[in-house]
Amino acid sequence: MPKDDHYVIIGNGPAGNSAADTLRKEDPEAKITLISDEKSLYYYKHRVPLYTVGGCEPEDLSIRPYRSYLENRIRLRLGQRVEKVVPAEKLLYLNHMEKVHYTKLILAVGASARRLPNHAGFADHLYCLAGLDDARRVRKAMMAASRLVVLGGDLISMGFAREARKAGKEVVFILYSSLFWPVSLKEEIQQSVTKRLNSLGVKVMSDAEPVTDVRPEGEGYTLTLPDGEEMSTDLVLSFFGSVPNIRFLVGSGINTEKGVLVDHLMRSNQEDVYACGDCAQIYNPELKDYWVSVGWGNAEAQGELTAMNLLGREKVIDYQPKEIFEMDGVTIRTSWWKTFA
Amino acid sequence: MLTQRILFSHPPLKKTGDGFFTGQTPREKPMKREIYSSQVGTEGTSGMLRIIKEIAFSDDPRDFGYMADNVPCQHACPAATNIPGYIRCITENRYGRSYELNRSYNILPATLGRICSRPCEAACRHGEDDLGDPVNICQLKRAAADLKPAMHRIKEDLYAPSGKSVAVIGSGPAGIGAAHDLAVYGHNVTLFENMPEAGGMLRYGIPAFRLPRDILNLEIANVLRLGVTLQTRVLVGHDILLKDLLKKYDAVITTVGCMEPNRLGVEGGEMDGVVSGLDYMVRTNLGQEVETGRRVIVVGDGFTAMDCARTSLRKGAESVRINIRATEEYMPVDDHEIREVKVEGARIYSLVSTQRILGSHGKVEGIEFLRTRLEDSPDGIGRIAVPIDHSEFVMEADTIISAIGQHPKVEFGQPLEMHGQRIGVRPGCFLTSVDRLYAAGDCVTGASNVISALAAGRKAAHEVDERFAGRRRKALLVRFEPAEQTDRDREYDFIKPVVMPTLPVKDRLEEPDNEVELGYSEGEAGKESLRCYLCSLKYEIDVSRCIYCSMCIDVAPRDCIKMISSVAQRPDGSYGEYGETGNWNDVVAIAIDNKRCIRCGKCYEVCPMNCITITKTELVEVDREE
Numbered sequence A: 001m002p003k004d005d006h007y008v009i010i011g012n013g014p015a016g017n018s019a020a021d022t023l024r025k026e027d028p029e030a031k032i033t034l035i036s037d038e039k040s041l042y043y044y045k046h047r048v049p050l051y052t053v054g055g056c057e058p059e060d061l062s063i064r065p066y067r068s069y070l071e072n073r074i075r076l077r078l079g080q081r082v083e084k085v086v087p088a089e090k091l092l093y094l095n096h097m098e099k100v101h102y103t104k105l106i107l108a109v110g111a112s113a114r115r116l117p118n119h120a121g122f123a124d125h126l127y128c129l130a131g132l133d134d135a136r137r138v139r140k141a142m143m144a145a146s147r148l149v150v151l152g153g154d155l156i157s158m159g160f161a162r163e164a165r166k167a168g169k170e171v172v173f174i175l176y177s178s179l180f181w182p183v184s185l186k187e188e189i190q191q192s193v194t195k196r197l198n199s200l201g202v203k204v205m206s207d208a209e210p211v212t213d214v215r216p217e218g219e220g221y222t223l224t225l226p227d228g229e230e231m232s233t234d235l236v237l238s239f240f241g242s243v244p245n246i247r248f249l250v251g252s253g254i255n256t257e258k259g260v261l262v263d264h265l266m267r268s269n270q271e272d273v274y275a276c277g278d279c280a281q282i283y284n285p286e287l288k289d290y291w292v293s294v295g296w297g298n299a300e301a302q303g304e305l306t307a308m309n310l311l312g313r314e315k316v317i318d319y320q321p322k323e324i325f326e327m328d329g330v331t332i333r334t335s336w337w338k339t340f341a
Numbered sequence B: 001m002l003t004q005r006i007l008f009s010h011p012p013l014k015k016t017g018d019g020f021f022t023g024q025t026p027r028e029k030p031m032k033r034e035i036y037s038s039q040v041g042t043e044g045t046s047g048m049l050r051i052i053k054e055i056a057f058s059d060d061p062r063d064f065g066y067m068a069d070n071v072p073c074q075h076a077c078p079a080a081t082n083i084p085g086y087i088r089c090i091t092e093n094r095y096g097r098s099y100e101l102n103r104s105y106n107i108l109p110a111t112l113g114r115i116c117s118r119p120c121e122a123a124c125r126h127g128e129d130d131l132g133d134p135v136n137i138c139q140l141k142r143a144a145a146d147l148k149p150a151m152h153r154i155k156e157d158l159y160a161p162s163g164k165s166v167a168v169i170g171s172g173p174a175g176i177g178a179a180h181d182l183a184v185y186g187h188n189v190t191l192f193e194n195m196p197e198a199g200g201m202l203r204y205g206i207p208a209f210r211l212p213r214d215i216l217n218l219e220i221a222n223v224l225r226l227g228v229t230l231q232t233r234v235l236v237g238h239d240i241l242l243k244d245l246l247k248k249y250d251a252v253i254t255t256v257g258c259m260e261p262n263r264l265g266v267e268g269g270e271m272d273g274v275v276s277g278l279d280y281m282v283r284t285n286l287g288q289e290v291e292t293g294r295r296v297i298v299v300g301d302g303f304t305a306m307d308c309a310r311t312s313l314r315k316g317a318e319s320v321r322i323n324i325r326a327t328e329e330y331m332p333v334d335d336h337e338i339r340e341v342k343v344e345g346a347r348i349y350s351l352v353s354t355q356r357i358l359g360s361h362g363k364v365e366g367i368e369f370l371r372t373r374l375e376d377s378p379d380g381i382g383r384i385a386v387p388i389d390h391s392e393f394v395m396e397a398d399t400i401i402s403a404i405g406q407h408p409k410v411e412f413g414q415p416l417e418m419h420g421q422r423i424g425v426r427p428g429c430f431l432t433s434v435d436r437l438y439a440a441g442d443c444v445t446g447a448s449n450v451i452s453a454l455a456a457g458r459k460a461a462h463e464v465d466e467r468f469a470g471r472r473r474k475a476l477l478v479r480f481e482p483a484e485q486t487d488r489d490r491e492y493d494f495i496k497p498v499v500m501p502t503l504p505v506k507d508r509l510e511e512p513d514n515e516v517e518l519g520y521s522e523g524e525a526g527k528e529s530l531r532c533y534l535c536s537l538k539y540e541i542d543v544s545r546c547i548y549c550s551m552c553i554d555v556a557p558r559d560c561i562k563m564i565s566s567v568a569q570r571p572d573g574s575y576g577e578y579g580e581t582g583n584w585n586d587v588v589a590i591a592i593d594n595k596r597c598i599r600c601g602k603c604y605e606v607c608p609m610n611c612i613t614i615t616k617t618e619l620v621e622v623d624r625e626e
Helices: A014-026 A045-052 A066-071 A117-125 A132-143 A157-166 A187-199 A296-310 B061-070 B072-076 B083-091 B095-106 B109-115 B119-123 B137-147 B173-184 B213-224 B242-248 B277-285 B303-314 B335-343 B450-469 B490-494 B505-510 B522-530 B551-555 B602-606
Strands: A006-010 A031-035 A074-077 A082-086 A091-094 A099-101 A104-107 A111-113 A147-152 A170-175 A203-205 A213-217 A220-224 A230-233 A235-239 A242-244 A260-262 A273-275 A280-284 A289-293 A325-327 A330-332 B056-058 B165-169 B188-192 B229-231 B251-254 B274-276 B295-299 B319-323 B347-349 B352-360 B363-376 B383-387 B393-396 B399-402 B437-439 B474-483 B537-541 B561-569 B575-580 B589-592 B612-623
Touching: A006 A014, A014 A031, A014 A074, A014 A296, A045 A132, A045 A157, A066 A074, A104 A296, A117 A213, A117 B335, A132 A235, A147 A157, A147 A230, A157 A170, A157 A187, A157 A235, A170 A187, A187 A203, A220 A235, A260 A273, A273 A296, A289 A296, B061 B072, B061 B474, B061 B575, B061 B612, B072 B083, B072 B119, B083 B095, B083 B137, B083 B522, B095 B109, B095 B137, B095 B450, B109 B137, B109 B213, B109 B450, B119 B137, B137 B522, B165 B173, B165 B242, B173 B188, B173 B213, B173 B251, B173 B450, B242 B251, B251 B450, B274 B277, B277 B303, B277 B399, B295 B303, B303 B319, B303 B335, B303 B399, B303 B505, B335 B347, B352 B383, B363 B399, B437 B450, B537 B589, B537 B602, B551 B561, B551 B589, B551 B602, B602 B612
Parallel strands: A006 A031, A006 A104, A031 A074, A104 A273, A147 A170, A147 A235, A170 A203, A260 A280, B165 B188, B165 B251, B188 B229, B251 B437, B274 B399, B295 B319, B295 B399, B319 B347
Antiparallel strands: A082 A091, A091 A099, A111 A242, A213 A220, A220 A230, A280 A289, A325 A330, B056 B474, B352 B363, B363 B383, B363 B393, B474 B612, B537 B612, B561 B575, B561 B589
């Protein structure tokens, strides 16, 4: 009864959208629903730093209008968080207590900002930038700020530093070289990162990790550095990459570690549950390790692949997607990440 | 008439001569503490609804079933600690009373308040879906101990001396539990301990930064002063033989625990630099030198593994990596412990299995792992980690600590029926294959947790006492007391968990014995205590007065008030699930489902007929009448 199939995709990013489109193309009859806890339409992630400094407006971020989903008969449910998945009953629970049945489920929930455990004591005072909700908060805070401290960093921190400098903000970058994401910085890359940041007019501190305290003071914040010295600033941002949004799956019976554990066909351990993109974790026989892919291109490719596998057309994951990341002028060769502290 | 139909159709429960309850046989003699006669309804019928007008006691299985379902924390506690009771005492600033209430169930509240594995919190109703996070029950227990007045009064209900003597082998949690209860019963107790001081795993397995020794000493001293003789540095089977103990004492309870570490059993396991987690902790706690390299690898996912990782960081290890076979989700330690170990700087590597240990000239240099994948265990709930072929990789290390469990070491010089590596006992009892020799705690169950061992020790003491006295001298009953108020505000449900302050990491590592958790202040303890739903309060609707206006249903915060057509009854006589109906013609009652009820008191406030009653329920241990 293919007509009764209900494919549900959780996540409105590149992996989710590419999966939805592939499913529609290959299975014109099926009912397809795409659920996202974000309220905004599918948006360009790399424009988010520009948005935070007021360089563009929300509508400039969106990739795909609502109409496009309508035409493709993809039901789009935005601003609705999935609270729980019950694979045994093929049910999802939304946060407003609604139950949604699925015949096949794709988890493309992406990742959110990774926060360091040793920042836990002052995490409330750190701004992150993973989704658009984060971006709105940062944009609001940035209006009144002239001096920023960035802790980190990761693939988007450099783009952010550049935009912040362009907008005339003073930026201090406290570099956590061993915790850089997705790969810890080797001497050579660290030098080129530092050089690039310096050329943007960013002050780089490479021997000030980890910051031991951040506390509000007046309108701004005061940081304490490991040597006890204090620094005041208007805003502190934390950029340590991302962690898959899998908390809601704990206890569901779906195996997770850093991400959702899937096999080479993107299948989880539970029947008819698949995962792809930034939330999927795959064993890579060449690396002899599990890995989570990073980047837009990989997410789109995995979304398509997952959709094909879901429809029974076996396509095996390419273990070495050739991707080189340009981090604002600095090249990092990785398409995956393995560990985080 | 609706009031007639509320009376449920099942026959009344009767107690028969053999002590079992059944719905069929006629009553032979009335229960002494029968209270079902106060039920609402016509003569000869039984209902679940009773209006409690005065303090009453019950030993009816329906009431025990109610307590198990409705006070989930207490039911989850192996020692059946009256958790809502002691939390309420904290709200009322009666810390001494709260501590004593704890002590009457678990003997070592200040100790357990720091290191308990907290099965209660996993069961707490506040942690159910959509209700937030469980109450920090364990930390409140500690707060009661920390904040009780100096020199408060210790309460022990002592029985007259019996003239009987009992030897208890091992002074860990099970031994302490057994010795305490035996002493209370009036028997002469001698506690034999192999190590220099009493406490067993509490002293030698758990690091001082989690359990300060002055706290442990004080609570053990409170047991010893009941007249328990402690003989340390005595190894039964070596310094004194079990058969001599059996000659000298009227009964012997062995609570020797699990003091023999499981070995990795892989190539290279005997090399210099490989140490078992238990040895590592015992030697540290004895104040002995134990070599800790710069790069430490811990294998194992339990409390001992976490303690070893944190201890090695305090001994100056620069990198500490914990390797576990499955994933963090399946670790047997709580989230709190995982967070602390990470905050202190250790890292956890999931999905690895030890293959062999590498080194040269007999000295460890590294460890080879295989990656694992998870497969469902036969029960479908757990996971089995299966090594992946050709996935080997090496981590360099100077010290490898294997903390992969313990088993009992039983060398009494006397044949004893064993259950695998554990001591065998008669089903449902503590008696071993040797007459007058009892066993309890981890040496019977395998490595478990402190509270389970302690509870088992106490139960073994009751069994020994029954042998001496010829009858059970204490019994559990359910106590009911009418309550006039809810004791809660709806706002309390939205208080966020109060995080216990901890020592900054720098100060932890500077002085290894500095206690990490700093305890609640009075304000913090009081605030956290307000979060408890007080599940021991039972809400009922008196349907004889209910006008079915459904105002209570309108204000209910969740589906806790139901229109029901029937109530299931379980084989043990306790009540099961409610049969709900949306059809008014089938409604026999509007009932509060106390398993869903969060005791917010809103229904009690709005009821125009005042037909909702609140009853305080409590499991109490009482003297059985002779």
